[in-house]
Amino acid sequence: MANLKTDTKKTKAQxxxxxxxxxxxxxxxxxxxxxxxxxxxxxxxHDVDFNKRTELDVKDMDCKQANxxxxxxxxxxxxxxxxxxxxxxxxxxxxxxNKLNLIFEGSLGYFGVGSIDGPIVRVNGRVGWSxxxxxxxxxxxxxxxxxxxxxxxxxxxxxxxxxxVGARTGIDQKGGSIIVGGDAGAFTGxxxxxxxxxxxxxxxxxxxxxxxxGTIYVGGKIGSFGSDAVEAPMTKNDIEWLIRKxxxxxxxxxxxxxxxxxxxxxxxLWNYDALEPTEKKGAI
Amino acid sequence: xxxxxGLIHRGKSSNVGEELQNMLQALKHRxxxxxxxxxYANNDGxxxxxxxxxxxxxxxxxxxxxxxxxxxxxxxxxxxxxxSELGATIVKEDRLTPYSYRYEMKYDNDxxxxxxxxxxxxSVEILSIGKSLELIKDLGDATAVSERYGLNKVQGTHGxxxxxxxxxxxxxxxxxxxxxxxxxxxxxxxxxxxLTNYWNNRRVLENKGMxxxxxxxxxxxAVFLAEKMRNGATxxxxxxxxxTGLDGVFTYFVAxxxxxxxxxxTMAAKPLVLYESDELxxxxxxxxxxxxxxxxxxxxxxxxxxxxKVWQI
Numbered sequence: 001m002a003n004l005k006t007d008t009k010k011t012k013a014q015x016x017x018x019x020x021x022x023x024x025x026x027x028x029x030x031x032x033x034x035x036x037x038x039x040x041x042x043x044x045x046h047d048v049d050f051n052k053r054t055e056l057d058v059k060d061m062d063c064k065q066a067n068x069x070x071x072x073x074x075x076x077x078x079x080x081x082x083x084x085x086x087x088x089x090x091x092x093x094x095x096x097x098n099k100l101n102l103i104f105e106g107s108l109g110y111f112g113v114g115s116i117d118g119p120i121v122r123v124n125g126r127v128g129w130s131x132x133x134x135x136x137x138x139x140x141x142x143x144x145x146x147x148x149x150x151x152x153x154x155x156x157x158x159x160x161x162x163x164x165v166g167a168r169t170g171i172d173q174k175g176g177s178i179i180v181g182g183d184a185g186a187f188t189g190x191x192x193x194x195x196x197x198x199x200x201x202x203x204x205x206x207x208x209x210x211x212x213x214g215t216i217y218v219g220g221k222i223g224s225f226g227s228d229a230v231e232a233p234m235t236k237n238d239i240e241w242l243i244r245k246x247x248x249x250x251x252x253x254x255x256x257x258x259x260x261x262x263x264x265x266x267x268x269l270w271n272y273d274a275l276e277p278t279e280k281k282g283a284i
Numbered sequence: 285x286x287x288x289x290g291l292i293h294r295g296k297s298s299n300v301g302e303e304l305q306n307m308l309q310a311l312k313h314r315x316x317x318x319x320x321x322x323x324y325a326n327n328d329g330x331x332x333x334x335x336x337x338x339x340x341x342x343x344x345x346x347x348x349x350x351x352x353x354x355x356x357x358x359x360x361x362x363x364x365x366x367x368s369e370l371g372a373t374i375v376k377e378d379r380l381t382p383y384s385y386r387y388e389m390k391y392d393n394d395x396x397x398x399x400x401x402x403x404x405x406x407s408v409e410i411l412s413i414g415k416s417l418e419l420i421k422d423l424g425d426a427t428a429v430s431e432r433y434g435l436n437k438v439q440g441t442h443g444x445x446x447x448x449x450x451x452x453x454x455x456x457x458x459x460x461x462x463x464x465x466x467x468x469x470x471x472x473x474x475x476x477x478x479l480t481n482y483w484n485n486r487r488v489l490e491n492k493g494m495x496x497x498x499x500x501x502x503x504x505x506a507v508f509l510a511e512k513m514r515n516g517a518t519x520x521x522x523x524x525x526x527x528t529g530l531d532g533v534f535t536y537f538v539a540x541x542x543x544x545x546x547x548x549x550t551m552a553a554k555p556l557v558l559y560e561s562d563e564l565x566x567x568x569x570x571x572x573x574x575x576x577x578x579x580x581x582x583x584x585x586x587x588x589x590x591x592x593k594v595w596q597i
Contacts, residue, residue: 087579088571106581109571126584128571129555145585148552166586167552185552186589204589205550 045098046071048079059085063092074100088128093121110147113140116157129166132159135176141250148185151178154195160249167204170197173214181251186223189216189263198242198260200252208263216263217242219255230266238262286449286476287311288461289568290537291577292442292544292595296563297326301430301438306576307568308426308445314569315447317345318460319429320421322472322539325440327416331375331388332469335411335419336363336402339383340456344423347454353382355407360385362405370398380433381422383457384411396467400495409458409497414470416440416541421460441597442544444537446474453500463506466495468513470541475502476569477534477554485529505536523547523592537567545594552589559584565595 054073058066066083070093073081080101086092090109093102093116100119104112107125117136126144135154141162148166151159156176164182173192180197186204189197192214202220209226216229217238225231239258246252289307291300300323308319327333338359340348363385367374372391379385391398399410412419418438422429426447430436446461453459465471479485479501486496486504494507508529512522523538523545533553538545546567548556558567559574559582566574571584587593 085579088575090570090572107571107584125581126571128557144583147555147557147586164585167589183588185586187551204552 042097044095046074047077048074048098048100049077050079050099050101052078053080053082054078055082055084057084058089058092059087063089066092067094070096070102074098086125090128093119107144116140126163127161132157135159139248145182146180150180151176154178158245158248160251162251164201169199170195170216173197177245179245179249179251181249183220187226189214189229190226192216196241196245198245198249200255208265210269211265213265213267217257217260218263219257219260222261222263225263228266228269229263232262232264234258234260234262285314286451286461287314287447287569287573288445288474288476288535288537289566289573290442290444290474290539290544290546291564291566292539292597293564294562294595294597297439297441299437300324300440300443301435303577304443304445305426305430305436307566307573308447310572310576311447311569312425315449316425317450317455318421318423318448318457319426320446320448320461320474321419321429321435321443322412322445322462322474323418323420323435323438323440323443324416324470324539324541325418325438329415330390332391332413332415333418334387334389334413335384336387337384337409337411337457338363339407340458341381341383341423345455346423348456356383359405359408363402363408366402366405370401372398384422386418394467395469396493399467403495403497410464410466412464412472414541417464417470417472417539419462419464419472421446421457421462423455423457423460441542442539444472444474444539444544446476452478452502453498458498459500461500461502463500463503465506465510465513465538468510471506471510471513471538473502473506473509473536473538475505475534475536477502477532477536477549479504479530479532479534481531501532502536505530505534505538509538519543519545520592520594523594527590527592535569542597543594545592546587547592548587548589550590552586556587557584558587560595 082103086104086106088109091111093113095115096119097117102121104123108127110128111130112127114133118138121140123142127146129147130149132140133152135157138157141160145163146161146165150165150169153172154176155174158177160179162181165180165184167185169184169188170178171190173195175195178197180199183201184199184203187206188203189208191210193212195214197216200219205223206226208229242257338356342348342350372389374389376388420433461474462472482501509522534549535554535556557571
């Protein structure tokens with residue numbers, strides 16, 4: 001068993017039993033120690049100044065060169081970076097873990113701005129498959145259309161497409177909000193686990209198929225419901241949240257959100273409280 | 285995963301050979317094994333263009349068995365003899381590689397009987413027959429194949445192409461795309477995806493007299509559409525039937541002498557980016573293919589699941 005060192009309880013959280021132990025010894029588990037907060041370092045981040053602005057033409061760069069250049073500019077303190085001529089290149093602007101104003105003057109290919117944690121991104125064009133995959137925080141605004149798997153597995157932040165998006169939007173979504181001004185393709189919200197998806201237009205077949213949790217709002221026609229996706233009544237909280245979120249998303253002015261259809265998981269396909277078969281055997 | 289590209293100029297001709305080469309070269313990372321072109325060229329329309337091969341490219345990572353080139357000459361002689369027997373007149377002939385030929389010929393009878401007769405010769409495969417279709421496929425990337433066959437100066441209205449990563453069958457020309465829509469002149473198909481009911485469909489279609497030259501699942505699309513059209517369906521009707529008749533994941537393009545079409549499976553599992561204007565339609569597996577010929581900012585979109593579209597020149 002690990003050695004436990006119990007410090008004097010100093011904070012409200014600690015007094016409630018949270019973060020009261022610092023584990024040492026064999027265990028790999030570590031809790032956040034507030035005493036070490038001053039020394040906390042988020043690897044790969046930079047302190048940037050939003051007023052420090054520059055432009056980067058990536059026409060003759062591959063994605064690795066462009067991303068390295070963006071990282072170098074952030075390390076020099078640039079907080080507003082305008083990317084010229086992205087020309088549909090893949091994987092641009094990925095892995096940015098700090099605040100940043102990032103503007104693309106053109107369209108991105110696949111996996112654009114994936115795994116980001118904090119930047120505000122505007123794409124004055126279109127994006128290909130899997131835009132903002134695994135996004136953790138920040139805001140991404142796409143001015144035109146997006147390909148399939150838009151916002152795959154995002155964990156947080158606001159991901160907005162003013163045009164239409166392809167199939168499997170929000171697949172495996174684990175948090176955050178995806179907001180679409182146009183239509184969405186088949187399997188929207190496939191296996192989503194947390195978070196919210198808002199589609200102002202129509203959606204294709206199998207909406208919310210096998211979703212575990214989360215909420216989907218649709219303004220237009222629905223091709224068909226997927227397995228275990230069910231309609232739920234709109235509440236006052238839903239309406240207030242939608243009005244506030246659409247304002248943030250810069251779309252849907254005068255859109256009557258009260259007439260949207262709300263879809264949630266029927267929760268017939270799974271049960272978090274159920275024991276796995278091997279555990280049941282052990283319990284018996 | 286394979287990359288596909290296609291374009292059609294509406295109301296004018298262009299250097300479609302070079303344009304398609306650029307688009308396919310941009311997709312090389314999706315399929316380095318072989319490249320194929322179906323170009324609809326500004327031919328005079330008087331004669332049939334017959335493209336055929338009498339052997340395989342045995343270099344460049346090919347899975348084919350090496351053969352002595354002398355057998356190619358023997359097979360070519362047999363082809364010429366058979367053409368004479370069928371009543372075809374050769375107007376012009378070009379040997380493009382040791383194993384592939386382009387003939388211009390006059391012929392007025394049934395193309396199905398013609399094709400069966402020609403392909404009864406061992407290892408002879410018709411790549412295409414048409415009055416504007418020039419179907420070229422070989423091992424290597426888009427630039428290598430284009431240079432080998434002199435494609436970058438081909439003027440025409442439209443074309444489709446394919447950069448192949450071999451997954452379902454061997455690295456050879458017979459499994460490379462595009463596939464000719466046997467026995468229809470000027471019909472070609474390229475495909476990205478996997479078809480899971482290939483063998484069932486193949487057995488049914490072979491029983492109806494259709495022919496398969498490879499074991500590549502993609503060939504099924506060309507044969508499936510050809511069989512539908514043989515029974516009176518329009519191209520678009522055949523394509524719509526394919527959405528339920530073909531099982532699996534697919535995005536495919538089909539071209540005829542005056543049209544270009546696309547179809548996407550009902551799960552939208554394979555990518556496609558599309559640019560559409562009054563003058564030009566260009567599409568490909570990735571946007572970079574379109575950007576290779578249209579570097580300026582343009583509006584593109586992904587077609588939805590189960591979509592079928594057809595454009596005319």
